[in-house]
Amino acid sequence: MKEQRVSTAEVLDSITRERRRLKAAVQALGDRATTAKVTEGWTAKDAVAHMIHWASQIAFGMGAKVPPPAWVVEVTGRPSGEEWNRRAVEHYREAPLERVMADLDRVVDALVERIGLRTNDEMNATDAIPWGGDQPLWQQIAAETYQHWPAHSADIERAAQVTA
Secondary structure (H helix, E strand, O other): OOOOOOOOHHHHHHHHHHEEEEEEHHHHHHHHHHHHHHEEEEEEHHHHHHHHHHHHHHHHHHHOOOOOOHHHHHHOOOHHHHHHHHHHHHHOOOOOOHHHHHHHHHHHHHHHHHHHHOOOHOOOOOOOOOOOOOHHHHHHHHHHOOOOOOHHHHHHEEEEEEHO
């Protein structure tokens, strides 16, 4: 079976499309983005905090000049994915939604900048991020961004419809 190849432009277009959808969903929820549960125990703001963490890890792995988040710097050992999520959500618990959305944009902008430097061959290489294993770079990016965000966007969109 032939491996799927994805271009840098396709990755960038997908991130742009899904970020736009996510931000529109949060905006549609309005003031309730910080209080309405959109999934098992998470508000829209919590979901965005979770997405910031994973996008920042990929950006960092690609060499983006993003400072490690406070919830990462203080960690020893190897927390589980669930623990990383808890830490990111807790970090943003008292932050205003505007700051959380601005941090999402900052991290995704840094990621997009790094992606834009990659050729199509580099996007399909398997040694781009130390912990990436044998996955092509585009799959590692996709898993933490444009393939992951739609589920959260859909949850937020459903919550917005209920509250509309």
